[in-house]
Amino acid sequence: MDDRTTLEALRLDLTRRRLLQTGFGGVLLLAFGAVLPSGCARYSPVERSLRFLTRKEFAVVTQAGVRILGLPDSARESLGGSIDGLLVDLPPTSQSQARLMLRVVEHGTILFDLKPRRFTRLTPVEQDAYLRGWMESTLGARRVIFRALKALAALGYYAQTASFAEIGYDGPWIGRIEATGRVAHEVPVDLATVLAARRAS
Amino acid sequence: MILDTGTVDADVELRADVCVIGSGAGGAVAAAELAEAGYSVVLVEDGPYLHGEDFVQREEVMYPRLYREGGTRATADYTVLVSQGRAVGGSTVVSFCLCVRPPRPLLGYWSRHLGLAGLEHEAMHPFFRRVEKRIGAQRILPEQVNGNSAKLRQGSEKLGYRGYIPLHNRVDCLLTGFCALGCTYDRKGDMLTTYVPAASRAGAVIVPDCEITQVRTDKGRVTGAVGVFRRSRTGTEHALTVTARVVVLAAGAINSPRIWRQSRLPDQADAVGRNLRLQPQVVVTALYPEPVESWKGIPQGYVVDEFLTMGGRSAGSGYLLVPAFAHPVAAASMLPGYGDEHRELMGLYPRLGAIAVLLHDHTRGRLELEEAGPPAVSYRLGGSDEDRLLDALAKAADISFAAGAEKVFLPYNQMVTITKRGAYQPIRDRGVRVNDPLFLSYQPQGTLRMGRDRRKAVVDPNGEAHAVRGLFVADASVFPTSVAVPAQVTVMALATRTAQHIVDHADRYF
Ligand SMILES: Cc1cc2nc3c(=O)[nH]c(=O)nc-3n(C[C@H](O)[C@H](O)[C@H](O)COP(=O)(O)OP(=O)(O)OC[C@H]3O[C@@H](n4cnc5c(N)ncnc54)[C@H](O)[C@@H]3O)c2cc1C
Numbered sequence: 001m002d003d004r005t006t007l008e009a010l011r012l013d014l015t016r017r018r019l020l021q022t023g024f025g026g027v028l029l030l031a032f033g034a035v036l037p038s039g040c041a042r043y044s045p046v047e048r049s050l051r052f053l054t055r056k057e058f059a060v061v062t063q064a065g066v067r068i069l070g071l072p073d074s075a076r077e078s079l080g081g082s083i084d085g086l087l088v089d090l091p092p093t094s095q096s097q098a099r100l101m102l103r104v105v106e107h108g109t110i111l112f113d114l115k116p117r118r119f120t121r122l123t124p125v126e127q128d129a130y131l132r133g134w135m136e137s138t139l140g141a142r143r144v145i146f147r148a149l150k151a152l153a154a155l156g157y158y159a160q161t162a163s164f165a166e167i168g169y170d171g172p173w174i175g176r177i178e179a180t181g182r183v184a185h186e187v188p189v190d191l192a193t194v195l196a197a198r199r200a201s
Numbered sequence: 202m203i204l205d206t207g208t209v210d211a212d213v214e215l216r217a218d219v220c221v222i223g224s225g226a227g228g229a230v231a232a233a234e235l236a237e238a239g240y241s242v243v244l245v246e247d248g249p250y251l252h253g254e255d256f257v258q259r260e261e262v263m264y265p266r267l268y269r270e271g272g273t274r275a276t277a278d279y280t281v282l283v284s285q286g287r288a289v290g291g292s293t294v295v296s297f298c299l300c301v302r303p304p305r306p307l308l309g310y311w312s313r314h315l316g317l318a319g320l321e322h323e324a325m326h327p328f329f330r331r332v333e334k335r336i337g338a339q340r341i342l343p344e345q346v347n348g349n350s351a352k353l354r355q356g357s358e359k360l361g362y363r364g365y366i367p368l369h370n371r372v373d374c375l376l377t378g379f380c381a382l383g384c385t386y387d388r389k390g391d392m393l394t395t396y397v398p399a400a401s402r403a404g405a406v407i408v409p410d411c412e413i414t415q416v417r418t419d420k421g422r423v424t425g426a427v428g429v430f431r432r433s434r435t436g437t438e439h440a441l442t443v444t445a446r447v448v449v450l451a452a453g454a455i456n457s458p459r460i461w462r463q464s465r466l467p468d469q470a471d472a473v474g475r476n477l478r479l480q481p482q483v484v485v486t487a488l489y490p491e492p493v494e495s496w497k498g499i500p501q502g503y504v505v506d507e508f509l510t511m512g513g514r515s516a517g518s519g520y521l522l523v524p525a526f527a528h529p530v531a532a533a534s535m536l537p538g539y540g541d542e543h544r545e546l547m548g549l550y551p552r553l554g555a556i557a558v559l560l561h562d563h564t565r566g567r568l569e570l571e572e573a574g575p576p577a578v579s580y581r582l583g584g585s586d587e588d589r590l591l592d593a594l595a596k597a598a599d600i601s602f603a604a605g606a607e608k609v610f611l612p613y614n615q616m617v618t619i620t621k622r623g624a625y626q627p628i629r630d631r632g633v634r635v636n637d638p639l640f641l642s643y644q645p646q647g648t649l650r651m652g653r654d655r656r657k658a659v660v661d662p663n664g665e666a667h668a669v670r671g672l673f674v675a676d677a678s679v680f681p682t683s684v685a686v687p688a689q690v691t692v693m694a695l696a697t698r699t700a701q702h703i704v705d706h707a708d709r710y711f
Binding site for chain 1: 250379635
């Protein structure tokens with residue numbers, strides 16, 4: 001995948017303007033996100049080397065991912081690795097939006113549940129209640145963030161070949177069938193040839 | 202010929218009779234028709250030139266490669282996910298190949314009541330015929346109707362609803378079911394295998410990986426277009442300048458108005474970017490006792506048109522019901538529920554079937570167009586559309602039960618399950634709110650609408666801009682109302698007609 005296309009993958013695109021359009025909730029979330037701490041001293045180290053996510057973000061996205069998709073805790077490592085690989089090539093604006101989203105989820109416990117502990121410090125049962133709160137919220141902006149998290153988790157998990165068998169999906173057919181009668185697609189030509197042809201015509 | 206943009210190492214200037222912007226259903230057709238009529242054509246496409254085994258049948262690779270904004274383009278409040286292709290061949294490369302002409306009464310309404318003479322069915326018939334022949338549209342065989350489509354057929358026949366096996370532009374389909382990720386085996390009659398090569402054979406130059414940013418004009422006449430290469434040998438963004446006497450804008454219903462605005466073209470009618478119709482879809486999922494393996498085979502092999510009501514004096518109303526399904530990533534992000542219940546549902550993947558409601562919408566959205574950055578899409582479903590949609594959810598559930606479903610899952614964030622036919626109160630209770638349910642749109646349209654009156658419309662009935670001589674629009678932007686059915690053949694037929702008009706009136710332009 002080349003850079004430009006990869007970076008478009010999963011463009012969460014929670015731009016200021018768009019989030020604001022989801023109403024007052026959007027304004028509130030943005031203002032809140034801006035004042036949140038971003039350090040990760042208190043997060044356990046991650047086994048794999050990360051290309052985009054910080055330890056803190058890895059913890060948030062993987063804990064949320066396994067809760068939302070109902071996966072065992074053991075799936076966290078591969079889920080996080082896969083999401084990290086997808087986010088690394090996003091354009092800087094989208095990357096900062098993704099970071100903001102994860103920060104808001106991590107610290108939103110204070111705002112929405114009046115809990116002194118952040119998301120990653122909650123028990124699994126508390127995490128479920130908290131994330132369900134986002135899914136069912138009356139604030140459009142919170143539901144949007146929930147959807148974005150779910151889509152990110154789905155992409156991180158169900159794109160892995162290892163997950164196919166568990167849902168009875170047989171995966172790509174490439175290499176499994178013989179296809180005859182293919183079109184002979186034109187081979188692109190270099191610029192000099194195009195310019196010469198244009199001049200000649 | 203197709204330019205290998207990896208060899209571009211400087212700014213490029215090209216001269217042609219016609220510059221076509223966008224190589225999808227509208228642009229590719231216009232380019233081929235004009236090139237075959239003997240005009241020199243440059244066809245510029247923002248997306249890459251991909252084909253055959255570039256389509257690797259994996260979602261995480263193909264969504265970002267083939268879809269605009271990686272498949273995440275959405276309305277401003279995230280209620281509707283707007284899918285458009287971004288590649289040589291445009292959205293037709295990812296289409297499900299369903300070929301449906303607009304209802305006859307709708308064309309009658311456009312022609313008689315909206316002043317679009319020449320768009321009535323009889324007059325359009327030759328254009329549809331021509332297009333259908335060139336893209337290989339034919340009725341799929343009953344044995345090609347896949348498990349999911351068969352359920353829609355079975356349920357609706359049982360309830361006495363009108364439906365049919367549709368035409369598809371696919372030839373010797375291998376039934377792998379990866380249509381939405383591009384056809385690895387070239388079995389689609391998409392623009393990539395039909396009109397684009399035809400344009401090239403007739404001498405057109407096809408320029409992929411190049412985003413047109415501006416249409417140029419001088420004293421009310423179009424003079425060409427400029428763009429920027431997204432890929433080059435030097436790694437920098439070189440400019441493309443095309444000098445042309447005719448420009449055909451066919452960048453799709455969101456990007457064409459964007460280019461219009463970036464170019465500061467006149468908007469006397471204050472209509473650019475308005476009148477947006479999305480034909481929004483929602484999907485009702487059903488659990489069957491036996492495997493239906495909905496991801497395999499032809500995705501949309503049956504159409505129920507019982508609930509589309511057409512009358513000659515209005516644009517009509519209602520919806521189509523078509524089969525719908527998705528590969529695991531898209532299915533997992535769209536299926537309702539949380540945690541274990543979501544995982545359980547995914548575990549039932551082979552037994553799931555789904556019906557999409559395709560709404561013939563009256564809601565008018567609009568694009569917020571700024572000179573820089575992608576447009577924000579504003580669209581909030583109006584009252585009568587909302588009522589129809591809620592009715593449609595119940596009808597889709599009804600059909601699923603009639604086809605033997607054990608349970609039906611509604612398209613909300615939360616898991617809302619219906620276990621008994623007729624127990625549809627949850628639909629009324631929940632209604633429609635921002636981002637819940639999630640809608641999909643595969644056919645944005647109407648944002649540079651066609652009309653005789655220059656005070657109300659952007660282009661005239663031939664697709665030519667009221668305010669700029671030689672500038673034509675030939676994509677889904679021109680529809681005056683929702684077209685009620687999947688849009689590809691209508692876009693192609695209108696583009697053929699526009700090309701014909703240019704050829705017939707060549708002395709005005711060349
Ligand atoms: C997943 C999917 C499935 C579909 N299935 C069906 C179906 O089964 N049947 C049916 O009838 N319809 C279907 N449709 C809809 C149909 O494909 C569209 O209605 C139709 O292609 C619209 O034609 P268009 O020319 O307006 O735009 P498009 O076909 O989208 O073409 C626009 C082209 O312009 C290019 N472009 C955009 N901006 C620029 C720029 N600045 N410079 C240069 N190029 C630019 C784009 O990359 C794109 O290639 C489907 C659509 C999708 C997304």
